[in-house]
Amino acid sequence: MTKTALITGASRGLGAALAEALAPTHHIVAVAKTTGALEELDDRIQAKGGSATLAPMDVTNQDAMATLCRGIFERWGTLDMWLHAAIHAAPLAPADHIDAKDFAKSVACNVTATATLITFVAPLLGDAGQAVFFDDPNAGQKFYGSYGATKAAQISLARSWQAETQKTGPKVHVVTPPAMPTATRARFYPGENRTNLTQPADAALAVLQQL
Template identity: 70%
Template sequence: MTTPEKTALITGASRGLGAALAEALAPTHHIIAVARTTGALEELDDRVRARGGAATLAPMDIGVEPAMQQLVASVAGRWGGLDLWVHAAIHAAPLGPAAHLDEKDWQKSLDTNVTATRRLIGLVEPLLLAREGRAVFFDDPRGGQKFFGHYGTTKAAQMALVRSWQAETVKTGPRVLVLEPAPMPTATRARFFPGEDRAPLTSPQDEATRLLPELLA
């Protein structure tokens, strides 16, 4: 019997740690790369191919439920399941005082960081169970820090949801991992900390190399 092709769904794959992990996984997994920016996904595809891998590009917003439903149905139809889901997508709204948070940014933060994650858990879980796969999330504990009202609140809510799922699936699967990456010189961090000396920060590629054994153990 032929061993099925290993698959890795990367939500938030166009840049930063998501893109770096897509490249790191390319030699062993078919990459299903989800992000909103088509150009960045095409550049990722070139890098994946350069490493001898292959990718399916899915330029879409994870907050659009019909698009996610269609994607999951396509994955089920083509591969029958997933070996890995890496969720690196995030909306990082501008920093600001709690009394003056922008309503549009607040709603976008909730939609992307909390609601879309909830939907994806429900949609992706059967695919992971079909392959005894695992889901990987990344914590960034900013809740309660000054000016992080948008991001800190919704990221903390996302992690509370994920940890509930993690506790619920210990015996039944899928395995749910929560990792906390080292600070990296990403575009998101640059918006949060403009003018920061980026030299001491760990590159996404180095961090992907460090985290990869935990993803695959």
């Protein structure tokens, strides 16, 4: 029976690296807003002999996520893994200068969509599947108000789910990946020397070894 892995935020960075790392053993359901990047990911997965289903969708669209999860159920019945790498990284700003629209986008993607997806994906994972969330130690630092507050809320949701499912499953993991030269980090650290950062492919392997 084919193992399946749903990756939300799969178009680039850690999400894409996880998709490629899992492709030899799992059929990848790759979700992201950027169609072109998903197609490039699919090419790399196929080059390694793997297969993927591309879902160019916005995780904040509840109807789209419901359709996606219903499609997964109808095709495979279950999911083996869900790795949630989707994030909205609002621009850095002092707490008293947070832009209302940026904050609303952060809440919608980082908090509301996560809560919605947990509700939709949990039945697919059952008691044997695994869900993976990614913590960020930058939450709570100066100028990280929109991103940090909503990222912390996302991880709080994940940790509550983790505590609730310890005896029943699914297995919920919260991991902290190393600093990587991603587009998200570039927004927070423009001009940073990236030579000492961990490449997403190496970070993905380290994450999977922790599961």
